Amino acid sequence: MLAAEVFTVDFPDRKRISGGYIFPLLASVVVSPPAGVIAAGSAGFVAGLVRGERRRGALVHGPRLALAAAAAASTDVLVFSGIPLELSLRGALAVLLYAAVYTVVAWVFGRVEEAIAQKRALYPSVDVLTNLLLVPLPLALGVIYERTSLNGLLLACLALALLLIVVQAYVNLATLHSELRQAYSRLADQEQRLEQALKINREMSQVVSHDLRGPLTSVMGYTELLHASLGKPETEKQLRYVESIEGNSRRILSMADKLLDLHRLEEGGEVELAPVDPATILRQLEEDTRVLAEQKRIGLELDVAPEVSSVESSEWMLREIADNLVSNAIKYTHEEGRVVVRLRADAQELLLEVEDNGIGMSAADQARLFTKFFRSGSEEVQKVRGTGLGLALTKTMIERLQGRIEVWSQVGQGSRFSVHLPLRPAAR
Numbered sequence: 021m022l023a024a025e026v027f028t029v030d031f032p033d034r035k036r037i038s039g040g041y042i043f044p045l046l047a048s049v050v051v052s053p054p055a056g057v058i059a060a061g062s063a064g065f066v067a068g069l070v071r072g073e074r075r076r077g078a079l080v081h082g083p084r085l086a087l088a089a090a091a092a093a094s095t096d097v098l099v100f101s102g103i104p105l106e107l108s109l110r111g112a113l114a115v116l117l118y119a120a121v122y123t124v125v126a127w128v129f130g131r132v133e134e135a136i137a138q139k140r141a142l143y144p145s146v147d148v149l150t151n152l153l154l155v156p157l158p159l160a161l162g163v164i165y166e167r168t169s170l171n172g173l174l175l176a177c178l179a180l181a182l183l184l185i186v187v188q189a190y191v192n193l194a195t196l197h198s199e200l201r202q203a204y205s206r207l208a209d210q211e212q213r214l215e216q217a218l219k220i221n222r223e224m225s226q227v228v229s230h231d232l233r234g235p236l237t238s239v240m241g242y243t244e245l246l247h248a249s250l251g252k253p254e255t256e257k258q259l260r261y262v263e264s265i266e267g268n269s270r271r272i273l274s275m276a277d278k279l280l281d282l283h284r285l286e287e288g289g290e291v292e293l294a295p296v297d298p299a300t301i302l303r304q305l306e307e308d309t310r311v312l313a314e315q316k317r318i319g320l321e322l323d324v325a326p327e328v329s330s331v332e333s334s335e336w337m338l339r340e341i342a343d344n345l346v347s348n349a350i351k352y353t354h355e356e357g358r359v360v361v362r363l364r365a366d367a368q369e370l371l372l373e374v375e376d377n378g379i380g381m382s383a384a385d386q387a388r389l390f391t392k393f394f395r396s397g398s399e400e401v402q403k404v405r406g407t408g409l410g411l412a413l414t415k416t417m418i419e420r421l422q423g424r425i426e427v428w429s430q431v432g433q434g435s436r437f438s439v440h441l442p443l444r445p446a447a448r
Contacts, residue, residue, distance in 0.1 A: 023181035053093035061086030105162035353378030
């Protein structure tokens with residue numbers, strides 16, 4: 021009975037089958053009705069210690085089963101003047117009555133437990149109609165007892181307990197398999213929807229980025245023509261309008277270019293590598309950005325170590341990485357600040373550092389720094405125009421070159437970006 025109580029079978033349709041009532045019934049028939057009550061109470065007490073909340077289970081489940089066995093045996097004795105366990109109509113009715121009373125009483129006490137504890141019962145009662153399907157088992161055990169005496173009955177009970185354990189294990193595995201299949205189906209469906217959404221997103225971004233370039237190039241061309249013709253003092257206001265159009269057009273064109281670059285990199289195409297001189301790239305970049313630095317009266321220093329030589333990399337990506345980092349350092353550094361660009365190399369990697377004493381970043385901003393379209397909510401950052409794509413593109417390029425980027429920053433003290441790139445990326 022202890023095995024039957026511990027290994028009660030829970031079917032997926034919420035039907036619960038327990039052979040627990042069979043063993044108190046057999047004890048009541050073979051020994052006496054009190055023996056069945058003792059068997060039920062003892063098994064319930066031990067099962068309560070094994071499963072669930074131990075203290076509550078032991079205090080509730082044992083008395084519950086003892087009372088159920090006592091009520092069932094008393095009812096059979098009252099109706100049949102005993103508990104007949106025989107292969108006849110009378111025996112079948114006696115077993116049916118015993119099972120019905122036992123199950124109903126256990127169910128009632130389960131509801132009482134829920135009402136007192138204000139929570140679900142630890143041992144929900146078995147389904148009455150489903151449990152009655154086990155009635156042939158005690159009848160068969162009765163026949164075995166008549167023909168083989170106590171030893172045969174004990175072996176049969178042991179076989180029944182083992183059968184309950186096997187059935188419970190099979191049902192648990194079947195339930196788990198069904199749940200896993202459903203979970204896998206849901207995950208596959210979600211993955212398909214996500215892949216479709218990503219594909220649509222990529223296609224829309226590519227179309228938008230590509231289609232923006234044509235009109236913007238035309239607008240910028242005509243703007244340059246207007247800018248050249250509006251050189252007189254009386255056209256100063258019109259000149260400001262044209263400069264605004266030109267600036268915004270370049271900003272949108274830059275965003276379109278970066279979006280296209282990001283999509284090209286995310287598609288995972290081959291990266292063309294060739295010998296590149298990073299020192300030459302940085303010196304050209306210094307010349308290109310010095311005007312912007314001088315406009316803000318920012319000191320721009322380039323420190324290239326003599327050991328830096330040619331590396332195997334992508335000239336376009338290396339130029340974009342350095343340009344994005346240096347441009348950001350200048351943009352987010354106050355007037356009369358300082359930006360230092362360092363280039364070092366050792367036997368294994370190239371180190372590019374861009375350090376400034378600008379506005380710096382909080383830890384929260386650093387955590388989202390390389391997310392597409394992210395821009396800090398800081399008032400000083402919002403004053404500077406930006407797309408939020410530069411650093412996302414930078415990180416993607418560094419990863420495609422099999423490198424890594426590290427960031428140090430403190431609010432009000434500045435930032436330092438360190439890019440580590442292999443001298444010769446491993447073949448993929």
